[in-house]
Amino acid sequence: MEFKKKTKVSTEIPTASMPDIVFMLLLFFMVTTVFRQFSGLPVELPRAKRIEKLEAKKNVTNIYANVQGEISIDDKLVRVKDIALLMYQKRKANPKLIVSLKLDKNVKMGIVTDIQQQLREADALRVNYCSKYGE
Amino acid sequence: MLLEKKKEREVAIPTSSMADIAFLLLCFFLVTTSLDLDKGLQLGLPPKGESKPIPKKNIASILINAAGEVAIDEKETPVSAIRDIIKRRLAENDKLIVSIKTDRQTPYQVYIKVLDQVKMAEATKISIAEPEQ
Numbered sequence: 001m002e003f004k005k006k007t008k009v010s011t012e013i014p015t016a017s018m019p020d021i022v023f024m025l026l027l028f029f030m031v032t033t034v035f036r037q038f039s040g041l042p043v044e045l046p047r048a049k050r051i052e053k054l055e056a057k058k059n060v061t062n063i064y065a066n067v068q069g070e071i072s073i074d075d076k077l078v079r080v081k082d083i084a085l086l087m088y089q090k091r092k093a094n095p096k097l098i099v100s101l102k103l104d105k106n107v108k109m110g111i112v113t114d115i116q117q118q119l120r121e122a123d124a125l126r127v128n129y130c131s132k133y134g135e
Numbered sequence: 136m137l138l139e140k141k142k143e144r145e146v147a148i149p150t151s152s153m154a155d156i157a158f159l160l161l162c163f164f165l166v167t168t169s170l171d172l173d174k175g176l177q178l179g180l181p182p183k184g185e186s187k188p189i190p191k192k193n194i195a196s197i198l199i200n201a202a203g204e205v206a207i208d209e210k211e212t213p214v215s216a217i218r219d220i221i222k223r224r225l226a227e228n229d230k231l232i233v234s235i236k237t238d239r240q241t242p243y244q245v246y247i248k249v250l251d252q253v254k255m256a257e258a259t260k261i262s263i264a265e266p267e268q
Contacts, residue, residue, distance in 0.1 A: 019150070022157040029164035046244045048251035051174040060173065100173050103243055109199075110239035112246070113265060120183045130175040131247055 040064040041072045046105035047134040054128055059096045061087070062130075065103045065111055080114045087122035100128045176250055178261065193230045195221060196264075197249060201240035205249060214248050221256035236264040 034057070041064040054060055063083070064072040071078050073086060091097050099119055103112060119127065197217070198206045205212050207220055225231050233253050237246055253261055 015154075019154040019157055022154060022161055026157055026161045026164060029161065029168050033164055033168045046247040048176055048247050050176065050251050050254040052177050054173045054175070054177075057173075062173075100175065105242070105244040105247070107243045108239060109237040109241040109243060109246055112243055113237070113239065116180060116263065117265075120180050123182065125180040125182065126177070127180055128173065128175040128177045129247055129250070130173050133174070 039075065040102060041066045041070060043102050043104040044106070045102065046129075046131045048129075048131040049133065049135075051131055051133055054098060054100065056096070056098075059094060060098050060100050060128075061090055062100045062102050063115060065101075065107055065115065067104050067106050069107075069111060071111075071115070080111075080118060083115060083118035084121040087119060087124045091122055091124045097124050098126045098128055099124050100130050102130045176247065176254060178250070178263075181262070189232060193228060194232050194234050195224055196234045196236060197253070199235070199237045199241045199245055199249060201238040203242050203245040205245070214245070214252060217249060217252035218256045221253055221258055225256060225258060231258070232260040232262055233258045234262045234264050 040062055043064055043066055061073065071080060071083070073083070078086065087097075087099065101112070101115065116127070119125070196208060198209075200206075205214055205217065207217065212220065221231075221233060235246070235249060235253070250261070
């Protein structure tokens, strides 16, 4: 009885479709990349443990405040009493608005309260105290 | 004279390096993409002009003074103990509302620490009282 010769199994990985895969990944990252629009003020965020992620970036408006008492929204320095009007317009354009407060950990609660009162005035009630994880 | 036969020209675009180019672009976008979303403590502010009288037994009032010292119902407490105290009081009374009151000079960091502790105690009804002027 004659044995059939074993067919040689190809051991090479097919690389012909690799560019397609890479291009697919590339497209994904190109679509998801958002170049930073606003940089804000340099602040040192406070630390907390029970932090949650903000879901939709497009609904978020950042308010920065530093120790010197400067407040910045969308790269513009604003006065406390102007926040209400500005946020009201944003709130009208997007009812799902979330305000992310990026405040320096050394600011005094006086400023925080003033900002909050302005936000209540503007009916922008979803607030996020931006903080880093840690002790 | 012998005419040379015209050589057939190669018309295919070389695609062997396409993968390399794609990888290069991919690397660039991988590096520049920031998938890190903002994280923080989330809170809903009360609508303007809303104030309801609440029976005093349902309130746990946390006071933070200008020096960052914390007191729960007039008893001075270290920040790290807030979680257990609030948890215990929530177990006794599930209608408990945690009220956080600060001074205008209170450091923001202490306020976040206290809020963090209260959130860790699974308290959902948190009220932010206005500081006294």
